[in-house]
Amino acid sequence: MDKSQFTPLQWLDHWAETTPNKVFLHQPVNRVVQTHTWSEVKNKVESIAASLHHLGFTKGDKIAILSKNCAEWLIADLAIMRAGMISVPIYPSANPDTIQYVLEHSEAKAAFIGKLDKWQDADVGVKGDVVRLSMGYETMPCQYDWRKLQTLVADDQALPIHAPDLDETISIIYTSGSTGNPKGAVISYRAFNWANSEIVSLLEMTDKDRMLSYLPLAHITERCFVEGVAYHANTTLYFTESLEFFVEDLKYANPTAFFSVPRLWSLFQKNIIDKIGNSKLNFLLSVPLVSSLIKRKIQKGLGLQDARLLACGSAPISPSILHWYHKIGLNVCEAWGMTENCIYAVGCFPFEEKLIGTIGRALPGCEIKTTDEGEMLFKSGGLFDGYYKNEEATKESxxxxxxxxxxxxxQIDPETGAITIIGRVKDNFKTAKGKFVSPVPIEKMLAQDPHIEMLCVLGSGMAAPVALVQLSEGASSLPREQVAASLKENLLSVNNHLESHERVGAVVVVSEPWTPENDVLTPTLKIKRHVLHKQFAERIEELKGHVILWESDL
Incomplete structure (x- = not known):
């Protein structure tokens, strides 16, 4: 059989047979690393799968996973597959209402409950008859703990091997939409396998590679680029114990491939500049004999000295940040994908500096075109089957x-094929002047100011667009006059490159950080523009004579 069509279960059997003693998963617990070989993982998977059937769950039932990333997350996921059931991952940061909605909408019969920062809050969302299965961490009350699930069924009562058809559903992944309730994307084994196989081939992933799994496994990026790739390529996975030990765990993993989001790449940059100083760093990099040494020192300090592949996605990243990393010898490739296409779609692989500012080209096996209105259309073997219990949305998509x-x-460059995202169809707004504005390109230009951590341009029905800005950690401690001067200079520079109806009338520095907890960000840290519009529209609609001001002054 063509191994490119192997399901995760077939890969599990294959690696457990050919490399049984190879350590697959590294999980730190109380600063002691617990390891799991392929054979150990397979034994636990089969025991837990048998327990799921013993508890009365049947083929096709939906089983949720509510936990931060950990070795047990993958084991639970594989056990759900082995039992012929369908996983429904839920973000560990999801609020109780979202947890309840996903569980009820998916009709989940049970939920694996694992590592959670605020399990008391999440506990409120796990209602009804959902059976709670503990993953072995301190968490909400559960009917069955992790050890019990591994011993509930005797070894001589082995579960019949389930060999899923490629057209069966492997998972229902609820998108962290920036508007309305999340939609459940139905992912087949065929689409999941195809995407993972293509990723492994494109990135040349092997059993020598190491990855750190820390972005939410409830998101398609981590499910495919990390979990799926690990199954296909026998890649070794490492996990973090907590945010407190993130840097320590990253250095321990010493990954050869590392994927992150703009916020973390920006934080890494800030910490390096704060420690060395921008002027001093530029000078050291300009001295040939010193340059390579300082680059190596920085890379080692981040735990990325062996990383041959670095990538960024989830949200737009400032080109200046990517150029800065290239200058210190770290080539970060921007990529684009969606839950609906198993994240494999567009990327700057291999890295090309000239592609910075774009999301790259269509990846092998992917077809991309645009409508007359400029909307990007996509087709590949990794497309989802549709939205769960939402035929209308599926048909419209x-x-x-x-x-x-x-x-x-x-926009697609006709010569290079490079693709540039210029906005979202639903994000474009019409000002009071009756002219349409696309906020994303404006936001990317304004983001060049190092004092800005995040920003959002609003303007629907307003006299002129207004930029809401969350300051970076360093900028928050600087004198207002200094920050205001920088923001004003940046604003004037950006406005000089915009059409008159696009020009930003004011910048408002917000008082409270934007987080998933206060519902301004999605679990994947995308800004909910409609939430900010509702909060600020009336307060900022008629700003006159105030180019830069703080929310507290409104």
Missing amino acids: FTEDGFFKTGDLA
Whole structure:
């Protein structure tokens, strides 16, 4: 059989047979690393799968996973597959209402409950008859603990091997949409396998590679780029114990491939500049004999000295940050994908500096085109089957010739094939002047100011667009006059490159950080523009004579 079509279960059997003693998972607990070999993982998977059937769950039932990343997350996921059931991952940072909605909408019969920062809050969302299965960490009350699930069924009562058909559903992944309730994307084994196989081939992943799993496994990026790739390539996975030990655990893993989000790349940059100083760093990099030494020292300090592949996604990243990393010898490739296409779609692989500012080119096996209005359309073997219990949304999401409507506005360079995202169809707004504005390109230009951590441009029905800004940690401690001067200079520079109806009338520095907890960010740290519009629209609609001001002054 063509191994590119192996399911995760077939890979589990394959590696447990050919490399049984190879350590697959490294999980730190109380600063002691617990290891799991392929054979140990398989034994636990089969025991837990048998227990799921023993508890009365049957083929096709939905089983949720509510936990931060850990070795047990993958074991639970594989056990759900082995039992012929369907996983429904839930973000560990999800609020109780979202947890309840996903459990009820998916009709989940049970939920594996693992590492949670605030399990008392999450506990409120796990209602009804959902059976709680503990993953072995201190968490909410559960009916069955992790050890019990491994011993509930005797070894001589082995579960019949489930060999899923490729068209069966492997998982229902609820998108962390920036508007409305999340939609459940139905992912088949076929799509999941295809995407993972393509990723492994493109990135040349092997059993020599190491990855740190820390971005939410409830998100498609981590499910495919990390979990799925590990199954296909026999890659070794490491996990973090907590945010407190993130840097320590990253250095311990010493990954050869590392994927992150703009916020973390920006934080790494800030910490390096704060420690060395920007002027001093630029001078050291300009001295040939010293340059390579300082680059190596920085890379080792981050735990990325052996990283041959670095990537960024989830949200736009400032080109200046990518150029800065290139200058210190770390080539960060920007990539784009969606839950609906198993994240494999567009990327700057291999790295090319000239592609900075774009999301790269269509990856092998992917077809991309744009409509007359500029919306990007997509087709590949990794497309999802549709939205769970939402035929109308599914039908509206596809063209007659089978292309998925991404909702992103894009430009494709006819010569290089490089794709630039210029906004979201639903993000464009009309000002009081009756002119449409696309906020994303403006936000990317404003983001060049190092004092800015995050920003959001609003303007629907307003006299002129207004930028809401969350300051970086360092900028928050600086004198207001200094920060205001920098923001004003940046604003004037950006406005000089915009059409008159696009020009930002004011910048407002917000008082409270934007987080998933206060519902301004999604679990994947995307800004909910409609939430900020509701909070600020009336207060900032008629700002006159105040180019830069603080929210507290409104």
